[in-house]
Amino acid sequence: MNPPTFEYFAPTGIDEVIDILAKYPGEAKILAGGQSILPLLKSRISSIPYLVSLSEIKGMSYVVEGKDGVKIGSMTIDSDLENSDLIEKRFPILHDATKQLADPLVRNVGTIGGNLSHADPANDLPAVMISLGARFTIRGKKGSREVEARDFFMDTFTTALEPDEILTEVYIPFWGRNSGGAYVKFKKNTWNFSVAAVAVQLELDGNTCKKAQIATTAVSPKSGRVESAEKHLVGKPLTDDVIKKAAEEVAASAEPVTDSYGSEEYKREILKRITREAIKKAISRAGGN
Numbered sequence: 001m002n003p004p005t006f007e008y009f010a011p012t013g014i015d016e017v018i019d020i021l022a023k024y025p026g027e028a029k030i031l032a033g034g035q036s037i038l039p040l041l042k043s044r045i046s047s048i049p050y051l052v053s054l055s056e057i058k059g060m061s062y063v064v065e066g067k068d069g070v071k072i073g074s075m076t077i078d079s080d081l082e083n084s085d086l087i088e089k090r091f092p093i094l095h096d097a098t099k100q101l102a103d104p105l106v107r108n109v110g111t112i113g114g115n116l117s118h119a120d121p122a123n124d125l126p127a128v129m130i131s132l133g134a135r136f137t138i139r140g141k142k143g144s145r146e147v148e149a150r151d152f153f154m155d156t157f158t159t160a161l162e163p164d165e166i167l168t169e170v171y172i173p174f175w176g177r178n179s180g181g182a183y184v185k186f187k188k189n190t191w192n193f194s195v196a197a198v199a200v201q202l203e204l205d206g207n208t209c210k211k212a213q214i215a216t217t218a219v220s221p222k223s224g225r226v227e228s229a230e231k232h233l234v235g236k237p238l239t240d241d242v243i244k245k246a247a248e249e250v251a252a253s254a255e256p257v258t259d260s261y262g263s264e265e266y267k268r269e270i271l272k273r274i275t276r277e278a279i280k281k282a283i284s285r286a287g288g289n
């Protein structure tokens with residue numbers, strides 16, 4: 001199906017993007033890789049009168065290592081993250097997610113900024129960013145501001161972005177020396193969204209858990225921290241029993257719904273299994289036993 005008609009803008013600067021968004025509040029939307037917004041338009045689920053493409057703006061795609069973390073431009077495509085040695089070495093949890101995200105065709109055009117701004121609870125990158133404690137730089141008419149990943153996702157398809165704002169950069173801080181993370185995704189075929197997925201990032205002191213941040217994908221209206229499960233890990237030696245209890249808490253506190261991917265009960269069982277797997281993988285990557 002063809003999309004409803006829209007006016008198309010291709011500005012060459014971020015200020016111009018903000019001006020157009022502010023001129024048509026709520027009616028103008030950013031077009032990044034188009035992998036979420038175009039299917040919505042083509043299926044006529046949405047009608048957007050003004051589309052503002054970011055494709056002509058230079059310098060929005062980069063992965064740069066700093067002293068305390070890594071900066072990622074919001075137009076960086078998923079496959080650039082997947083193929084980045086820096087990301088694989090520093091944030092294997094993000095490498096896990098990008099290599100399983102959709103298929104190579106989608107990854108070659110879909111952007112990190114679009115994946116996060118779309119705020120689909122089934123998208124993989126929100127949970128990863130929340131577990132890593134990432135911060136997002138947002139620009140709008142009132143200037144620039146930073147938002148923690150955990151505060152960015154407000155509800156299904158709803159973020160902290162105001163109508164005139166654009167997400168320009170993602171910053172992921174380095175964790176301590178004995179840290180590691182893993183993203184485990186359960187899906188029914190190679191190209192699809194998750195039935196359920198979990199992101200676990202840990203810091204260890206010996207075999208004791210010093211810090212833990214856990215977030216889920218596709219089992220709640222929005223991705224968010226599962227602090228009740230993190231509490232089962234922090235300050236404790238990571239025995240099988242401790243890991244099992246944390247995994248049970250992740251499953252219990254989720255809000256999965258029965259759909260074509262499976263029943264609510266089935267998804268809770270999957271969550272228990274993949275959370276145990278993710279915690280064990282994170283421990284191993286953090287240098288624990």
Ligand SMILES: Cc1cc2nc3c(=O)[nH]c(=O)nc-3n(C[C@H](O)[C@H](O)[C@H](O)COP(=O)(O)OP(=O)(O)OC[C@H]3O[C@@H](n4cnc5c(N)ncnc54)[C@H](O)[C@@H]3O)c2cc1C
Pocket residue numbers: 029030031032033034035036037038039074075100101102103106109110111112113114115116117118120122123124125161165166167168191192193194
């Ligand atoms: C077949 C298929 C399978 C998929 N499977 C998965 C999957 O398994 N896992 C997964 O995570 N995703 C999956 N996706 C979604 C995909 O990752 C999209 O690329 C992503 O959700 C949106 O990124 P985009 O750059 O294409 O954004 P667009 O589609 O261009 O934009 C999406 C939304 O974000 C807004 N936006 C975009 N960039 C910005 C910005 N910088 N600032 C503010 N707002 C912005 C747009 O206005 C729009 O509302 C799949 C998509 C398809 C078509």
